[in-house]
Amino acid sequence: MKLTITDACIFIDLHLLGLVVPFFELDVETHTSLDVFNELNEEQQHLLSAYQSMGKLTVHTIHHEDRIAIHKVGYPKALSEMDCTVLYLAVQLGAIVLSSDKTVRNFAKKSSIEYHGMLWILDELVVQNRIASTVAASKLRQLITSNYIYQNNAVLVKEMNKRLRIWQ
Known part of the structure; x- marks a missing residue:
């Protein structure tokens, strides 16, 4: 099973497209940060909370020590604090980054972190029936x-x- 760390833009697109249910049926283990979760609107949070309670979504709290480590990485200023938590967790967990954000994807590429976006998710939804x-x-x-x-x-x-x- 693939381990993924997902940013807000993916969750927003999945919600917009009505693909949250099939996404959580994929053979992937999905993680995100509480920072990303808090970036979503109330309806999106409510929907994702259901998957969290079923154990299909793990939401990580970024503690003070983690924030210090994040700031020491020297992420580009173009990355938001939420983006930095996703990239940091990807390294910590050995996870694939799921993002449509160009800056996130460019940093992941530069850092040799596997990354994918909505096209990959759509591919996986089709391949996994x-x-x-x-x-x-x-x-x-x-x-x-x-x-x-x-x-x-x-x-x-x-x-x-x-x-x-x-x-x-």
Whole structure:
């Protein structure tokens, strides 16, 4: 089972796309920080709390000693405090970072931390038979129209078009 540490943008996109339930059916162990959890709105927190109570989501409290260690890492100023907790926990847990945030992903890459985003999650949902490929195509189109991150990046557009051809 893969261990993942998830940031707020992934949880927000999963909620927006109505994919929280199938996401937590994936064969992955999902973690996040309390900082990230607190970044979410009340409805998203309520939904994720249910998965936390079922043992499908682990929320880590970042203690004072951890915050000192985080500040010693020297993360770029472009990373939020919440992003830093995700990257810090990824190293501590040996987890895959799940994020759509370019700065988080760039730092993970530079630090040799495995990272993935929504395309990987959609791939996993299809491969693990949690959603049909036609549903994945529909959710990907919805993601493209609702999130500007997916609209003007040539590499992402190429990857999305490849999936849309396969999934339709």
